Amino acid sequence: MKVKIQNRSVYHKFAEVEIEVPNDIKDIQEWLNENEETYIDEITRIIDESEYDSGTGVYDYRGMDEEESDSEWRFECEEQKIGGHL
Numbered sequence: 001m002k003v004k005i006q007n008r009s010v011y012h013k014f015a016e017v018e019i020e021v022p023n024d025i026k027d028i029q030e031w032l033n034e035n036e037e038t039y040i041d042e043i044t045r046i047i048d049e050s051e052y053d054s055g056t057g058v059y060d061y062r063g064m065d066e067e068e069s070d071s072e073w074r075f076e077c078e079e080q081k082i083g084g085h086l
Helices: 028-034 040-049
Strands: 074-077 082-085
Touching: 028 074
Parallel strands: none
Antiparallel strands: 074 082
């Protein structure tokens, strides 16, 4: 008789960059959404070069908690103690 052995393994990558945002910006999230050219190339390069890690990555990083999403973007600003999804 034939028996199929199956495996579904989930892996993820994680990348992080720091950028400068002007001090007079009131809504950081809006500014980041409107100025993605300040970080998109660098984060793409880093994610391309990063190694795969097992699991989904959900809950492995602060604020990364969208279980149903294939990809998740966030920002964190320690100076203002704020962060959120992009």
